[in-house]
Amino acid sequence: MARCLQWLASSFVLLLCIALPLKPVSAAWICDGDRLTAEALSIGREAIGVTAAPLPNSAAGTVPGDGVLLHWRGVTLQLPRTNNAGTPSYTDGRWWWQVEDPLHPDFRERRGSVISYACEAEE
Structure with a gap:
């Protein structure tokens, strides 16, 4: 019985470790007069798994395969991270998003x- 409880506790901790990083971090701006929110999608590291060496082209805590969800004017855009050097940027070929300046992101x-679209930090 004790062994079963230990297995259940270990499984619960493992489940928490997997599920907690999936919770999106959100930020908000006013872009062209309308509220825009951005949620980070940290799916690249989960798809790649644990690696012995650091992942190439990692920037600001993001890796290839990560993305961002933008909610703006009743539309949700899911943009994958680019492999451009520097501050992480996201694009699907039509839309472009980059937060080099947190007060005025590039949209x-x-x-x-x-x-x-002119964007300013939401107050």
Whole structure:
């Protein structure tokens, strides 16, 4: 019986370790007059698993395969992380998101030409 309880406790701890990192971290801005929220998707490290050496092209706690969910104007955009050097950026080819300056993130849309949306930190 004690062995069974120990196994259940170990399984519960393992489940918590797996589930807790999935909770998104969210931030909010006002972009072009409307509220935009961003949630980090840390799925790259989970897909790759544990590695002995650091992952190449890791930046600001993100790895290839990670992404971001943007909620803006009733639309949810799921943008994968790019492999560009520097501050992590996210794009699906149409939308672009990068938070180099937390007070004024870079949010753009490509529709023939590039439209830049002015963003400011939500107060």
